[in-house]
Amino acid sequence: MRCVLDTNVVVSAILWGGTPARLMDAAREGTAELATSTPLLRELSRILERPRFGARLAATGRTINAIVSEYAALATLVRPDDSIHIAIDPDDDIVVGTATAAKADLIVSGDFDLLRLREYAGIRIVTAANAVAALR
DSSP: EEEEHHHHHHHHHHOOHHHHHHHHHHHHHHHSSSEEOOHHHHHHHHHSSGGGGGHHHHHHTOOOOHHHHHHHHHHEOOOOOOOOOOSSSHHHHHHHHHHHHHHHHHEEEOOOHHHHTTEEETTEEEEEEHHHHHOO
């Protein structure tokens, strides 16, 4: 199953673990395939630079560059379809465009605006818990 993880899910997985981390574990184990894009990787880096994440980031013992590189290595890099304009937030259009370009099965997000769409072009938009359940 090919998934595009919204940046909020990646940050949660990296800094707090839990259910979002199970999706990254599934990718490492080969039971899921992740796809991302350069704009999503840039967003990941920008978000991890926020001061409120400083202590959690320090606790990982890794730099932002190392984290972004590790995630990039775990995922297939695609160029997002930039013709998509369906979301309230233009950053969400990048997530959907990445999923469309990757021919993803799922977009995994914690963002209410994305989740309320439920589906786009046959790609289901689900929470991390729903994605983990779908992998079973």
